Amino acid sequence: MNTKFQNDINEGLSKALKSLPSKYFYDKTGDDLFVKIMNLPEYYLTKAEFDIFKNQTKNIIAALDINPNVYFELIELGAGDGTKTKELLKVLISENFNFDYIPIDISNNALKQLETNLNTEIPNLNVTKKQGDYFNVLDGLKTSNHPKVVLFLGSNIGNMEDEKAKRFISKLSSSLNPNDKVVLGVDLIKSKDIVLPAYNDKAGITKAFNFNLLNRINKELDANFNIDQFSHQPEYTETEGIARSYIVSNTDQEVHIGALNKTFQFKKGEKIHTEISRKYNDEILNSILENSSLRIVTKLLDTKSYFADYILIKT
Known part of the structure; x- marks a missing residue:
């Protein structure tokens, strides 16, 4: 039990x-x-973020400022079925970026399905899955000195009360090295x-x-x-x-x-x-980030401005 x-x-x-x-x-x-x-049809969040990853993939890569010739770890917290991330993975592989993809999820079932699908859809991708809770897995990030890009998508941070989100961001920040990046997907404040x-x-x-x-x-x-x-x-x-x-x-x-x-x-x-x-705006997100070393580089919006993917850097 x-x-x-x-x-x-x-x-x-x-x-x-x-x-x-x-x-x-x-x-x-x-x-x-x-x-x-x-x-x-009512659940706009996934569609809005998929819009960003599908149509602004090159903008995401440019904002991350990663060198194709330098190995990095692409770590996703709460990977789920990877629908959005696959759009980014396909471009990174096609443009010969040197990286491993490390999906992390609390659901072992979701990870097994994701790995199976990726083996079929992107066979050249190196995948190392990890099962566990976000907070527990963050400690493991410190063991690697490779450059990192952390994906935390789907407005999953929005499932935390603000104080817990601050602690999470602070712990994430302390687990990263200077110049490591984070792609943080958040739902924006909208009408009822x-x-x-x-x-x-x-x-x-x-x-x-x-x-x-x-x-x-x-x-x-x-x-x-x-x-x-x-x-x-x-x-x-x-x-x-x-x-x-x-x-x-x-x-x-x-x-x-x-x-x-x-x-x-x-x-x-x-x-x-x-x-x-x-739901977030710049002011709320900056208050979440204030006790960390993560700073906003830029943000990308979907075509309806419902959702934002913020690019953060560890300073």
Whole structure:
């Protein structure tokens, strides 16, 4: 049994304001559901960043200022299915850049699928996959003195509260050497009518993605969550610039988790916080970077200016 999973679920559901870590969305079922989410008409984030990687690949490479003849490590945190990154990889290989691709993801299933696909689509690419949590893997970056380009795409940093994002960026910065680069993909602040449907699609895929976490707890921790007794509730205001997802109890109820030998009480209308998605602008990002040695070189926008890929440099 995954003791870390068990402890995190216990901790989250024992809080006065209940929460569940979004990283546990991702098992095989969760991976498949998220691929479906990325293809939903309402989910603009993946399409917007793909627009940048597809149509501005040369601009990304130019902004990174990498020498084709000098070996570097291209490290991706939270690689997923690699759809966007493949656009960059193909150009780097075709232009004979000297590098290895190191995808990192919490989901071993996602990494295996990515490696299989890359072996077929880009057979000349050197791939060294690593499974693990972002924070834990960062320590391993220090062991290599090769120049590095770190990709952190998909607005994954937006899944962290601002204080945690600051700690993450500070740790990432300390794991890099001067002149190492970071490509940081972030969703930009937009109106509610654009943002909210991305987390509340008509087909209910995002709801199923959130509820998959309850199914995991039922299956892996011997719990008895009745999925029908809960609702999916996303919230967003442009003023705050943070989308939040909740699972809400539809009634007063009890849920027993056998692996914990513990029963949790839920009031009608009580929320379980599952995910945030912070939206950014230059001011917010600079506040996240202020205690690190990472500085903005430039940013690239998609054609609708929904999304930005910032190029950062370690000074």
